[in-house]
Amino acid sequence: MFKSLRTSKSLSSVLAGLVLLSLMQLRLSSADTPAAPSAAGAGGYDPAGGRAPVDDAYASEVPREAIDSQDQTTLASDEDEQSIPVAEEIDFVKDNSFRKPFEERLKTVAKVDYYGTRYVDCERYPLEIHTARPNQVRVLMKTGDSSTFEGSNSNQGIKVRGTPQGLGVAEQRALLATFDFDTPIVELERNSHAFKPLGMEKLPGMLTWKLESTRSGYRQILYVDSHHGDIVKLSILNAQGAHILEVAPHDYREIDGIRVPFAIDYRSPDGRPLANDRFERVEVKRARS
DSSP: OBOOOSOHHHHHHHHHHHHHHHHHHHHHHOOOOOOOOOOTTOOOSOGGGOOOOOOHHHHTTSOSSOBBOTTSOBOBOOSSTTEEOBSSHHHHHHTOTTTHHHHHHHTTEEEEEEEEEEEETTEEEEEEEEEETTTEEEEEEEOSSSOEEEEEEETTEEEEESOOSSSOHHHHHHHHHTOOSSOHHHHHHHOTTSSEEEEEEEETTEEEEEEEEEETTEEEEEEEETTTOOEEEEEEEOTTSOEEEEEEEEEEEEETTEEEEEEEEEEOTTSOEEEEEEEEEEEEEEOOO
16 A cells, blocks of 8 residues: 555545546536346346456546545545446435435335346246345245245244255355345445445446445345446355355336345356346335324
């Protein structure tokens, strides 16, 4: 890590340039282009499937090394060569003006229920996911004529019965353990240290904020669309840092005042497709006032 810049004038110039550059790139990368509809189970847009290289013209203007600022904070940075170090990342994520109405409405939601299908190769399995505050989730999947899979995370802990399709039991347990009802923006409003900033990264068609969190013995790397504030990719790692699963929520739609994904794709750490969840119906239930 380099020593602090010696003059406040040159430091201000550096940080001002970084912030302006981030904002310019954010606006250029987040033009609203409606996605073409795809058939249920089709691959469609899958951020977990690969990463676009960092734009050289942009990355060349951003120093690779972390620079100490005047108040002893540093640029958010990650060892990943695809990441772009930036300043004031947490403030940018929290202050996403597009999200504010959705986040305020989400705070009044008590439950969200998803009804759809899990696709594994050419097979399909009826799927229900029931979520509730604070971080409760229950997954129900019909896996045969008389067999089902059920997994849940509640105040009684994680419970798994049966074998899920597409994902292994260990992968499904990791999903249950790391489930978060609220979005990173709501979490950051409560605790500005809830996530560790890791910089920015370009995924196909968008620039994302890259955040790290630890939950129930697992690490998560979240990729948040810098324009819409949606989680478009997350990597789940174990406590030792080994990758377990790559998850890509997409096809976000507004339902009863909040944004929810109608599609989730799962891949192994080496990029192999495992399963695709597609939801036909999502129900939002508000807390009683």
